[in-house]
Amino acid sequence: MTGEWKDCRDCHIKPDLVLIYRKQGEDELQLVRLGSHSELGL
Known part of the structure; x- marks a missing residue:
């Protein structure tokens, strides 16, 4: 992954x-985050 991830x-x-x-x-x-693609900015 790139950026903040x-x-x-x-x-x-x-x-x-x-x-x-x-x-x-x-x-x-x-475990860092759990969410949808849009919530995580992916």
Whole structure:
């Protein structure tokens, strides 16, 4: 991802529901945001 989400990854839960997260080491995820494409500015 780019911009404010440059260190993040995304996972599409439903067609317009996206989870933004970061990997923190080998076995930890930091959940950053959950929302629609328009809410997240994607």
